[in-house]
Amino acid sequence: MDVMKKNAVFYTVTLGIFWEVVYVMVIIGVGLLFAFAIKYIR
Amino acid sequence: MIPKPQLNDFKNIGYYLGKIIIGIGLTMFLPFIAGFLLFNEPNPALDFLISANITIFIGLFLSWLCKTDKELQAGPAMVVIALSWLAAMALSAIPLLLSAHYKSFLDACFETMSGFTTTGLTLVQDLDHLSRTHNLWRHLGPFLGGQGIAIIAISFLVGGSGSLKLYLGEGRDEKLVPNVMHTARFIWAISLVYLIFGTLVLGWVGMSIGLKPKSAFFHAVCIFMAGFDTAGFSPQSPNILYYHSLAYEIVTIFFMVIGSFNFNLHYQVWTGNFKELWKNIETRTLLFVIMIVTLLTMVGLNKLGVYSDGMIMFRKGFFQLVSGQTTTGYMTIYAQQFVNEWGDLALTGIILSMALGGCACSTAGGIKMLRVGIIFKALRQDMKSAMFSPDAILVQKFHHIRTMFIEDKQVRAVLMITLGYLFLYGLGTFVGVALGYPLLNALFESTSAAANVGLSCGITDTSMPAILKVTYIIEMWAGRLELMSVFALIGFIVAFVKGK
Numbered sequence: 046m047d048v049m050k051k052n053a054v055f056y057t058v059t060l061g062i063f064w065e066v067v068y069v070m071v072i073i074g075v076g077l078l079f080a081f082a083i084k085y086i087r
Numbered sequence: 088m089i090p091k092p093q094l095n096d097f098k099n100i101g102y103y104l105g106k107i108i109i110g111i112g113l114t115m116f117l118p119f120i121a122g123f124l125l126f127n128e129p130n131p132a133l134d135f136l137i138s139a140n141i142t143i144f145i146g147l148f149l150s151w152l153c154k155t156d157k158e159l160q161a162g163p164a165m166v167v168i169a170l171s172w173l174a175a176m177a178l179s180a181i182p183l184l185l186s187a188h189y190k191s192f193l194d195a196c197f198e199t200m201s202g203f204t205t206t207g208l209t210l211v212q213d214l215d216h217l218s219r220t221h222n223l224w225r226h227l228g229p230f231l232g233g234q235g236i237a238i239i240a241i242s243f244l245v246g247g248s249g250s251l252k253l254y255l256g257e258g259r260d261e262k263l264v265p266n267v268m269h270t271a272r273f274i275w276a277i278s279l280v281y282l283i284f285g286t287l288v289l290g291w292v293g294m295s296i297g298l299k300p301k302s303a304f305f306h307a308v309c310i311f312m313a314g315f316d317t318a319g320f321s322p323q324s325p326n327i328l329y330y331h332s333l334a335y336e337i338v339t340i341f342f343m344v345i346g347s348f349n350f351n352l353h354y355q356v357w358t359g360n361f362k363e364l365w366k367n368i369e370t371r372t373l374l375f376v377i378m379i380v381t382l383l384t385m386v387g388l389n390k391l392g393v394y395s396d397g398m399i400m401f402r403k404g405f406f407q408l409v410s411g412q413t414t415t416g417y418m419t420i421y422a423q424q425f426v427n428e429w430g431d432l433a434l435t436g437i438i439l440s441m442a443l444g445g446c447a448c449s450t451a452g453g454i455k456m457l458r459v460g461i462i463f464k465a466l467r468q469d470m471k472s473a474m475f476s477p478d479a480i481l482v483q484k485f486h487h488i489r490t491m492f493i494e495d496k497q498v499r500a501v502l503m504i505t506l507g508y509l510f511l512y513g514l515g516t517f518v519g520v521a522l523g524y525p526l527l528n529a530l531f532e533s534t535s536a537a538a539n540v541g542l543s544c545g546i547t548d549t550s551m552p553a554i555l556k557v558t559y560i561i562e563m564w565a566g567r568l569e570l571m572s573v574f575a576l577i578g579f580i581v582a583f584v585k586g587k
Contacts, residue, residue, distance in 0.1 A: 058280065061357035064364050069344045073337065075378055076405035081397035083385045 091586030092579060098153040100163050100170070103253070105150030107171040107240045111178055112142030114231055114239070115224075118182070122220030131220035134185040142178045164253050165575030171236050172564055176200040179228060186221045188212050190549050193556055200560045202228025203236070204567035205450050207319025207416035207541020208559065210549050214324045219305060222322050226309040230282075232567070233316030233346075233450035234274055241271040261351045261448040261488075277353045278315070285311035285342055289335070296332045314339050315346040316450045319416025319541035326418045327406075336402060339417055340409050347373075347413035347445030349457075351488055368485045369446045372460035377412055380440040384408050387432030404433070407542065412440040414452040416541020425544040426528060434544075438531055441540045442512060452539025452566050454508050457487060458501045465498045507570040511537035511562050518558045519546065537562040 115135045122132030159167070179202075180195035189195040194210040201208045202225055211217060211225070231239060237253040254267050286307045293303030306322055313320040323329040327339055352370070355363040364370055384404055394400040403420055410417045425434060444453015468483040475481065483493040515533025520526055524546055532546040536559040547559070565573045 057359045058357050061353075061359075061361065062284070064356055064361045065345055065348070065353075066341065068364055068370065069341045072344055072374065072377055072409070073340060075374070076381060076409070077397075077401055079378075079381045079385050080401035080405055083382075083389045084397040084400060 089582045089586040092583050095155065095157055096163055098155045099157050099159055100167050101149050101153030102155050103159055103164070103167045103240075104170055104174065105146045105148070105153060107167070107236060108146030108149060108174050108178065109143055110146075110239045111175050111236070112139050112146055114227065115139035115142060115179075115182065117227060118220050118224045121223055122218070126219040126223075128218050128220045131186065131218035134182040135220065135224070137185065138178070138181040141181060145178070159253070162575055162579070165572040166579045168237055168253060169564075169568060169572040169576035171240075172200075172203065172568065175203050175232070175236055176560070176564075179203070179224075182224060183211075183221060186217065188214075188217050188221070193553060194549060197556050197560055198225065199228060200563050201541070202226075202318060202320065203232030204539050204563040205229045205233045205316050205318040205414070205452065206536060206539045206563045206567075207313065208536060208543060208547045208563075209320065209541075210547065210556075212549060214322075219322075222309065223305075225320050226312045226318075226322075229316040229318030229320060229450075230278070230312040233318065234278055238271045238274055241268060261349070273354060274350050277350060277357070281315055281342070281345065282308075282311060285315060288338055289342075292332065292334050292338055293330070296330060296335065310339065311342060314342040314415060314417065317343065317346045317413050317415040317445065317452070317539070318450075319410065319418075321417070325421075328419045328421075333402065336406055336419060340406065343409055343413040343415040343417065346415070347449050347451040349446040349448045351448055352446065355488060363488070366486045368460040368464075368487050369456040372456040372463070373412075373446065376440070376443055376456070376459065377409070380412065380436045381405060381408055383439070384433045384436035387430050387434075387436060390432065391428070391430045393428050393430070393433075407437060408440055411437045411535075411540055411542055412443070412445070414441065414444050414538055414540045416535070416543075418542060422543045422545040425531065425542075431527060434527060434531060437542065438527075438534050441531075441534045441538045441542065442508070444538050444540075452537075454505050454538075458505055460485060460487075461493065461498060461501045462505065464493055465501075468493060504569060508537065508566070511565055511570075515555075515558050515562050518555055522552055522555055532559075533562065537566040539563060539566050 115138050119132050119135035119139065122128045122135065176196050176199045179199040180192060183189055183195040183198055184192055188211050189198065190212065197210050241250040241254060250267050254271070286304060289307035289310055290304040293306050294300055298306060309320070309322045321327065321329065327336060349369055352363060352367060385400060388394060388400055388404050394403055406419050425437070442453060443459055444455050445451025447455040447457040464483050464485050468481060472479070472481050484490055485493060512530070512534045515536055516526070516530045519529025519533060528544050528546060531544045534540070535542050
């Protein structure tokens with residue numbers, strides 16, 4: 046039972062970190078998009 | 088009539104301050120051990136043994152002299168916090184001064200205040216030849232200060248109801264779980280999990296760009312600690328530019344953004360409430376603000392034709408912008424380039440991003456996204472009420488961990504802190520301009536200091552006037568404590584002088 050609980054915590058934390066990575070990727074995407082779009086419009 | 092503080096109040100403050108000083112002294116054993124065992128640097132390691140002994144002796148003496156059973160009240164707790172940051176600055180500066188890489192004790196104090204408050208402005212001389220032991224201490228400062236000096240004390244030294252008041256006094260009014268001790272431990276858990284993850288990723292990237300394994304992991308620990316804790320210190324003088332690697336820059340952006348997140352948000356996401364990441368007013372405001380300042384900065388850079396293609400504009404422009412927004416202060420350009428190449432519009436974008444800052448209850452500084460979001464929502468409510476009938480009842484909601492209604496009392500508190508930050512930004516700008524620096528440069532550097540960012544346009548230098556160094560120290564200190572504890576200390580001094 047204890048092992049199952051530990052596995053569940055590990056799984057949830059890993060998934061949490063994954064979603065935080067996704068959020069940062071969105072921010073990086075915004076930066077790339079703006080940098081290239083503004084350069085292209087010029 | 089203002090009541091004059093009694094002897095018991097002084098004893099209470101002295102007792103808890105002594106305990107926190109002991110905690111600071113104990114942390115000095117980390118670079119001492121690392122210096123001896125890992126880096127084979129016995130002389131620099133001895134600097135830390137001397138400093139730890141002095142610090143622990145002062146802490147023990149103070150807590151012995153002021154020993155009391157009286158419970159710590161909210162007002163004195165804020166005074167303890169305000170003083171403990173000054174004590175941490177002065178005592179942590181001793182090993183740095185002994186390294187002979189600082190021109191004066193004031194410069195060493197500037198460095199430690201900059202480190203503990205996670206600012207990142209530096210006055211070190213010949214950084215590239217500073218010992219690894221001293222360099223580790225420079226980077227450990229942000230890691231300890233980012234979590235909070237009160238968090239160290241609560242986790243290891245101070246128990247009881249006094250711990251809650253110390254926690255609240257450090258500019259953090261959100262508890263992750265009802266028990267403040269568990270909150271402190273969870274903050275450590277988040278930081279330590281990311282410390283392991285970050286060191287492995289940055290170490291691997293460091294080796295892939297040609298660093299030797301030992302060097303790669305030393306750099307990884309330092310860059311992670313100063314990145315996640317939004318400080319911006321680096322073991323090499325060219326900062327992140329030293330690595331010349333897109334991968335290193337992307338990974339650093341990740342840790343800067345993650346470090347600027349509210350610890351409460353980490354707690355929610357790590358316990359399965361993934362939707363919070365997209366619903367929270369802070370993350371939504373952060374995304375919106377980043378879009379606005381990116382647009383401003385990129386248009387400014389493009390107008391002057393500073394960078395020849397989109398990828399270079401992203402690596403130079405967007406990196407500096409995220410660094411400013413998350414209040415980290417990592418740089419992939421030289422300080423003078425801000426002034427000589429970037430132009431006023433791009434510089435204004437960076438200043439705006441630094442002033443607004445990261446999320447509340449995080450390691451980041453600035454006005455904070457929660458406050459910006461609440462002000463925006465309150466403005467929307469006021470605009471709506473102007474359009475509808477005066478009898479109409481209008482409510483404005485926002486989501487931060489749970490859905491809440493905006494109240495006038497809350498908006499007032501938010502505006503007071505925002506005004507306080509604007510005053511701080513103005514204070515440093517005024518002193519800078521009075522000393523002969525151009526207005527935009529003075530505003531840039533002052534905002535960087537008060538919002539605990541660390542980006543520099545070249546003003547911060549060992550040769551700058553001592554009065555400006557002291558002003559920036561005050562700005563970093565007051566900015567990190569969100570002014571309240573500083574006001575409490577001023578109030579305590581006024582009560583001592585004028586009280587009856």
